[in-house]
Amino acid sequence: MSTSSEIIRIAAKGDGITADGQHVSGAAPGDVLNVDGTLQHGPHHIAPICRHFGKCGGCQLQHVDEESLREFVTSRVANAAEGQEIAVGELLPTHLSPPKSRRRATLHAASRGGKPLIGFRESGSHKIVGLTECHIVSEKLFAVVEALRAILARRKGKFAVDIELTEADQGVDCSLKNLPVEGLEQTEAILDFARDLGLARLTLDQGYGAETLWEPEPVTVTLSGIPVGFPSGGFLQATQDGEDVLVGDAQSWLSEARTVADLFSGLGTFAFALAGKTKVLAVEAARDTHLACQLAARVTGKPVHSIHRDLFRNPLQLEELNKFSAILLDPPRAGARDQIELLAQSTVEKVVYISCNPSSWARDAKKLIAGGYRLEKLRPVGQFRWSTHVELTSLFVRPSET
Known part of the structure; x- marks a missing residue:
């Protein structure tokens, strides 16, 4: 009777699968599932590059090497075709795509213990992982995250903000939902944030629909050499x-x-x-x-x-x-x-x-x-x-x- 099972592939949701159909979270192809439930890492299991991996829901497969990651993407498509004969x-x-190449991202911010957390949610949860690093979004987008964290740190009370960031021709297009801006001090602070970062546009939705607060020039994205106007929230x-x-x-x-x-x-x-x-x-x-x-x-x-x-x-x-x-x-x-x-x-x-x-x-x-x-x-x-x-x-x- 076998006392262990080898992980043969990665399933659609990121779990490793053994030959007898057992799903194992955090496993890579070539890992061995021991009879006591422990996992013995194999040649395709690597150390995740980000300290937040395993908690942050932005990534599921940082623990597998490039070969296994490529095979996962390939098999997802090939298996879909095979399934329909x-x-x-x-x-x-x-x-x-390489690391730090994502030019659009949806993040979330909330106050926890008097400090702002900004990041992706945990997998299967509404809890936010406060990112101190990120290896998928571009450096331009993450610079906005760090600056926004400083702005939110001045806020008193609780908040829950949705953040959309997109790289446009003129800089980063930033949309904030559910962030109230009241009075001269808060208005000047948010405008300074947009100006200092050189944002292409800053859009606020305080519950009455999106309003553009900052847009020095019309925002565009270049598609095959053609500048095209970019609507707020566009794809x-x-x-x-x-x-x-x-x-x-x-x-x-x-x-x-x-x-x-x-x-x-x-x-x-x-x-x-x-x-x-x-x-x-x-x-x-x-x-x-x-x-x-x-x-x-x-x-x-x-x-x-x-x-x-x-x-x-x-x-x-x-x-x-x-x-x-x-x-x-x-x-x-x-x-x-x-x-x-x-x-x-x-x-x-x-x-x-x-x-x-x-x-x-x-x-x-x-x-x-x-x-x-x-x-x-x-x-x-x-x-x-x-x-x-x-x-x-x-x-x-x-x-x-x-």
Whole structure:
């Protein structure tokens, strides 16, 4: 009778798994689970780089080496395809973003024992881990955290603040929710904070909606060389190098397409990258995001036509889809069930599907394949280093009839 079990892989939520199906928290492939429940570390188990690891919910996998981390991201995507019995033409090399490369983050702040705590929440808890270091967010973002901690230290009483930070062209865009600013002293302090840090924008929501308190010049983000207005709370890919990989695949696969519909287009991350010889229709439901894309296209003369449309309520119909030689879609985590059902019936030659959820992607991919498409290329992408959040790019091709 065996007295120990080896960890053979990492499960979707970050636990190690033995061959007989036991889940072990904090285990790496090659570790050995002893019969008494203790864990013997193997060759792929390393010392976490951050002192907060194990408590902070921002990372789940700092205890595994680069090889195992890459294998985890790869297997999350490959296993999702296998689970739906999807044949993969070519599994491309997995991309991992480097440490301290996250350019957007949502953090939380609260008063504990008269001192401000700012950081991510503990896993499965509302408790906040007061970060004194962080190895995932960029140094620009963490500098704002340290300065904000000093501002909050002057506050009396309890508070619970939500913090959104995003790197923009002009600096860091900072949004604070549930932080009351009352009187001249507090107003001057928060403005000094914005000015001294050179923030691109400071937005406050004190319970009556977001209000911009500081914005020396209109905030933009540059997408494939095009400055695009950035609405407060807008979406940006988590890392620049991750965006470069996603965009690079889309450009490589659709370089010959005459017309492309970019669905769930956001600010135009893919639309502006593809536009040139290719004419692009950018379809987005969020009005402020759509307007930002539309204005940038008009100012630069890029062949991007932006329309405001909710693709969940009103997906592109067959007669609309069939006008395009290719479709690119980058839907939310839930996927694009209704739009995919119509796309599977279309005559569109190529479909590039960018996803932040391998499970919903695999469900949608199965429908495309049932409709006659073939999955030619698939790339796993780990923009959220040391986390269980995985993304991917994929290319589907409809074989030409002979």
